Amino acid sequence: MAEDKPGRTMITLEAVQPPRPSTPVLTSSTLPCVKGNGHRNYSCPGCKRVLLEGIESNQIERSAIFKCPQCGTFSRMPFGR
Secondary structure (H helix, E strand, C coil): CEECCCCCEEEECEECCCCCCCCCCECCCCCCCEECCCCEEEECCCCCCEEEEEECHHHCCCCCCEECCCCCCEEECCCCC
16 A cells, blocks of 8 residues: 555555446546545556545445446455455
């Protein structure tokens, strides 16, 4: 983990295999996909761009799948974060 902005910690999301077509996937045409006022930023494991900015780990379900609009990598929250 590295600090991104003062008081914010950068955490890399966990890469996952592309999900089944019936699985909901959070994606966006812009980055970051989600913005908040928390203390953590979560980056794409593929291209390292920030997908979730200012988010606390309890605000996102562990099972949520994200697709990076920059590189197409699928990811989710890492365990223990």
